[in-house]
Amino acid sequence: GLELWVSIIEKAYMKLCGGYDFPGSNSGVDLFSLTGWIPERIFFPEKPDKVRDFETPVERVWERVYSANSYGDCLITMAVSSDITEDKAKQVGLVTGHAYAVLSCIKTSNGTRLLQLKNPWAHQGWKGRYSAKDRTSWKDPRFCAEVGYNPALASEVDDGVFWICWEDVLVYFRNVQLSWNPALFPFRTTVHSFWPKDQGPSDDSFNVGDNPQYILTMSDKALQKKSSIWILLSRHVTKQEQEGMEVQDYLTLHIHRNTREKDRMWYPGGKKCVLRGAYTNNCHVLVRYDVAGPEDKYLSLVLSQYQKSHDLGFTLSCFCTNSFKLGQPMKDQPMSTSISSEWTEPSAGGPIGQEFFRNNPMWSLVVPAEGAFVQTRCSSVKTFAINVLLIEVDSPGKRIHSIDRKPVIDTGDYRHGFVATNAIWVPGGKYTLVASTFHRGQTGRFQIELKSSVKLNPIPIAW
Structure with a gap:
């Protein structure tokens, strides 16, 4: 029968985003809004031999995607690079800037790495190597049986589902969106706050002491089990952003080891900083950290902006496999x-x-x-x-x-x-x-x- 509820939810979400003429977002943001699943964005390196701080090495991306697909608690999407011209994209059956769902990820016995993708439009699929029309790549029946694919049958239906090899993914796609089931983490907490633009220096490369900070106190069990702690920092979207204004707020989060439950961090970097986040104007920043041991009893979460120029509302959500407590540093003396x-x-x-x-x-x-x-x-x-x-x-x-x-x-x-x-x-x-x-x-x-x-x-x- 007809599924009317899908259209109703779509209309509600568009209204929340400012109307049907809103400039768009990405699949991770949308899935988070609709499901609450934790968004993680992974960028392929433009130059594999020069990986920038916000990019992930190619082999590590494959490992992450393959593992996430096997896990069963992750929704995966991929976006076509906006650097691909529309003519080129049309030639190979893709849509520039469009997101595709990842249905499967496999490595065959002969070492071929394949992803099965789906165009959410339910038509218009890939035309390159390992597409339904590429009989050369599918000429070995044992290979087809291993993948579980019949190209002859697939070519008769345009449902937007196709196989593509990893090498072509690296050519035509720019990033991967992983959306994780929050139920993976039995211990969670969320806080909402506001960062005025006049709180702290506009350039915090010397002093982060006035930046918003939180302190994670890890339980003994979390230390013993060397638990995973994920921190999702979500920037509140402004009306101007909904109307298409370019976002100038670049936000991230750094993790420092602390020695006490109430001490504030004053300096960026240094030996105490165990993880430096990458600045992004995306509305979500996910930082993942695996507890090393007793030295991580107290972890300071330090928010940072690149050249701060606006007031900023934010939500901080912490997810962990074992118990923890979230607090804030001691206030200044009176x-x-x-x-x-x-x-x-x-x-x-x-x-x-x-x-x-x-x-x-x-x-x-x-x-x-x-x-x-x-x-x-x-x-x-x-x-x-x-x-x-x-x-x-x-x-x-x-x-x-x-x-x-x-x-x-x-x-x-x-x-x-x-x-x-x-x-x-x-x-x-x-x-x-x-x-x-x-x-x-x-x-x-x-x-x-x-x-x-x-x-x-x-x-x-x-x-």
């Missing part, structure tokens, strides 16, 4: 004190351990007897590698000539443009705050921001 200063020719004394370190800008800081939590941030020009120390002293206002005791606060290795610490407990007492550059004689302005649980009053120390 009291804020800003210091605007500069390294001048006399005061640009250089790094720790050097003779003229004593000339650097310093401040006296008295912490009340009950102690305080203190966060430290310092920013300067990106060409300066900088460091900030807080050192306990015997008397207030004492300048530091050499360091003979461990600093209470140390922003760590000299870093260009920006350094920071999370909240550190500072016992009551007298301290000296020092800001320095890695190279002596670098002159320029800098800003220190102290976030603390009690009000602090740093006083400049004269020479």
Whole structure:
């Protein structure tokens, strides 16, 4: 009989997308909207010998597609490259930019790799090698029997179903969409949030501390089983995008190892970053990570935009094969004190351990007897590698000539443009705050921001 519900759902989805004249999407986005199955997009490399960060090596793509097809909990589609001209596409029986469903994926005993595809229009199939009209490729009856295909019968029906070899897939198709059954993951959670464009720098290549962040706390069982954790970051689609405006928001997500449940990540990259996502203007970003062991007890999820310029709403969904908890880093301490200063020719004394370190800008800081939590941030020009120390002293206002005791606060290795610490407990007492550059004689302005649980009053120390 007639299936009216299909047309009703199509009309509802078109209305949600802004009408029938909406600019289109891709099969992964559509299937996610209709079914909630997890979308994953895999790009073939344009140059197999130079695979870019958002592309996947050819052999790995085959392995992923073959495995996904065998698994039984994945819907697979492929899109024809938009670089193929319409005339060329028509010549070989394909449609430029069109998505095809993958019905089967096999490797025969003679090593031939084949995919069975279907045009959702239910007509107009492939005309190249291994098509129904290509009797040369199907001349061996044992090969036909192994594949389970009768080209003579298939050529009598134009149903849009055809076989194509892997080598031709690499020529005519640009990407693969995998849509995974979320039921594969018994443990899931979702949060919705908003990222204002003025939250954090537009270029976060030096400082990601103000970017939206979440912390995964993995259960002991998840660590023992070395569980898989998938994170789906979905950008909320704007009305302008629905109306066909080109999307300028490139979004991704990075995973960092953390040592505590509430610490914020401040720096991109580095040894703590175990997975860097690829920036995309697609509305979905899927990041997959396999837990390595106890060192992954706490995993920080750091959102990042390339040259941020707009407000952005998003949804973050986490899927795991074992239990976990999703939280957020500790909020900033309530009291804020800003210091605007500069390294001048006399005061640009250089790094720790050097003779003229004593000339650097310093401040006296008295912490009340009950102690305080203190966060430290310092920013300067990106060409300066900088460091900030807080050192306990015997008397207030004492300048530091050499360091003979461990600093209470140390922003760590000299870093260009920006350094920071999370909240550190500072016992009551007298301290000296020092800001320095890695190279002596670098002159320029800098800003220190102290976030603390009690009000602090740093006083400049004269020479």
